[in-house]
Amino acid sequence: MVFMWDLERYSSNTAVIDDKGNNLSYGELLSDERELCSHVESRSLVMQFARNTLGSFIGYISFLDQKIVPIMVSPALSLELKKQLIDRYKPLYLWMPSEMKSDFSEYSEVFCLYDYSLVKTNFSQKYIIYEDLALLLTTSGTTGSQKFVRQSYLNISSNADSIISYLKITSEDRAITSLPMHYTFGLSVINTHIKTGATILLTDKSIMQREFWAFLKENNATTISGVPYTYEMLQRLRMPTMELPSLKVLTQAGGKLSADLQKYFTEYAISSGKQFFVMYGQCEATSRMGYLPFEDSLRKPGAIGIPIPGGKYYLIDNKGNAISDCHTEGELVYEGDNVTLGYAQGFEDLCLGDERHGRLCTGDLAYFDEDHYFYITGRNNRFIKVYGNRVNLDEIQSALKEHFTELDCAVIGKDDLIVICMTSDKYLSDVKAFFEERISLNPKALKIIMVDNIPKNESGKIIYHKLATELL
Template sequence: MEFYNLDDRYNDKPIIIDYRGNLLNKDKYKKINLEIKNNIKKRTLVFLFCENSIDCISIYISLLNNGIVPVMISPDLDEELCNNLINIYKPSYLILNISMKKQKFDYKKVLSNGDYIFLKTDYYEKHNLSDELAILLTTSGSTGSPKLVRQSYKNINSNASAIAKYLELNEYEKPITTLPFNYTYGISVINSHLLVGATILVTNKSIIQRDFWDFVKKYKATSIAGVPYTYQMLKKIRFFDMDLPYLKTMTQAGGKLLVELHEEFANFALKNDKKFVVMYGQTEATARMGYLPHDKSIEKIGSMGISIPNGRFELVDVDNNIIDTPEVIGELVYYGDNVTLGYSENIEDLSKDDERNGRLVTGDMAKFDADGYYYIVGRKKRFLKIFGNRVNLDEVERILNSQFTENELICSGKDDNMIVYYTKLLDEKILSDFLSDTLHINKSAFRFKKIKNIPKNESGKILYSKL
């Protein structure tokens, strides 16, 4: 049985529409699927260089349906880092846009689908892949780390089903792609909408481009997904003034949204008959673990909500004891069928079965309120000890960016030495005084550094390791 049985979900309607007006329907997909089925054996490892296009997504669906395991790779990955990954995992095929071949690869073309080509590599060894393994995602799309997350067929189906349930998705949805396809959030949008038979609007245009909004209006996109940076940009381009009556749902994940921005979008949604849904997740949990119901978006501002359907949260203290008292901070632990199999750091790890058994220690510090709604307060490792005081860097960033709204400030450093990075001119003395007064810590603990840009990955997450 196919993983995505498109015959049951799509009749005369298109599966995908791209911004040029091209369509993928059932008949076109069947042709692509048959060619892949006849040319690539089951349980073969391939590298899929992902982009938001009909060609790429149709290949992805076919790979899943035929038991072929893709490593989802950013097409912008540095050539040296990319070759390192290839040498480590030795894929049998590279599947990529033809424009990439001229830049990087000298392998024989054996198959094509539109602008995408299949290159047979020189690695002939058979990979020993776990029967459960469906896809592999990088933990950080731009670093080329060999550490991959192993997702199973059960993980993908479980998470897509839960997302479809709490967002109340149906076949009439028309989501538009706003995130990279190799990113866990981006691929979860694709998976959850394929599950319900919705038509997906696919574009690689940015939300700051007029072509993107022309596409939204022409095909009446019903939902948009974004990371915090997306919502910062939406506000800057005057999204609140746009006339988009058919756009009914806005989802946000990929990091904590500033409380002020959360409030603005939640109020906008409430006044305009739309849903604003804040979500929480990690690649290690396939995608989503928690969500804030849209009808609680004002009442519970700052919360990431409750667990997804068929999932469960708990908090544990430093001794691994369960915390059952509201407003007490502990480490967040998640339980569910979407918890992935584990990591892979080399080719031998691909044969491993489930190492997590449905339990994920998230590394996030959180608390819950009297109603059972959870609030992320920071990362376990994003704490410094400054003159004996335990300081949450994520919380300091939130406070700084709320106070100095014309700048973007981020924090890093080591014990007794916090570094604040900023991008626009500001008075460091004022900043130092503010930090000292707010945190009740001597000014000597703080250093400041102006940089041109805050390093971020393709999904907008800050790359603290680059600082």
């Protein structure tokens, strides 16, 4: 069994600083871990309602270190969905913000630490947990899906080592939590920095709040991470005009970034002595599978780059045959130690072993160029037929966002109908003209609908099925 991190090795280093004034060394973190885990049975399942606060952080680090299995859940879920998940997975314990205790009065509190409480459920654990199962993470954010990804200790440790290698993370780094802890990318930032003895700057404030930037500056953050939506907001905030001398690395994953935004932040990074890394990943591969080396960011606009150290990419056609020609689209397949065990739909699946054996068919369509750098073109399930033509909805959406940089839109559709959802009619006539001039499809196939907002999960990804259910 692979061990996650060595807290004793960095005992005098600062492990975490939060925006409430708390400051813990690795030695103090280890002490809190021992106290918390003395109340939890070995190899038990704990449902953690995770937010970016000290109690949640200590719980996550402690559970993984002591081989207790956390199932990470968004506290933003409705009470009904929370209880459905509890019934589905039958955890022995809940680790939750203390103010949530009244929602679960049928269970008894056994321990409290900072802002979190450990609650014992009425379930008696009679199921087997696979020996290498470390963590359960959802891919769906706040939608309350019962399907979780089963991540192993090897998955988490190997992925962290690869990321540490190419980002050159050291104990001197200070990473701010700009993403939710229950989201695979946000959790990966914590994993990589704890594994190197670095410092986590812990805040639940968003990048749109002044308190976030005050906390970042006061504590000399060196690293900030975000999804495409994060960088859309950072552009609107005119980040290049800010005085951020301590910041040295910006990382992006969680979806395809537009070529314009990639260029914008790369040029900002170069001019300010920072580095900007575009990356590619999925929860099913623990976190990250590939990255674009910073020095290639302007030379390879739109690329997801190369596999992480220890990983491998290749493409297959619709018959499963490997594609050897460059600029030929196929499904991207990834191989590496970070490919997760498989899915769980409930407690019955916690005994399952490794179902993927280090190989993941990503569901993303891609091609590679002459230098074997990879480019994502869309998703397998984001294709429709329009009057006999195969149409990639992601390509249309990307084209619109690159042409209209301030347009908040989402593109959905069904056969013979493309629906562009927009939050403002400011560009209505321009979008229609753009579609007719640049996209060689019959305008009768187009419908534009005004919506109050584009539904997104907490990681900023558009919830297409919600739009489709309401509008198609």
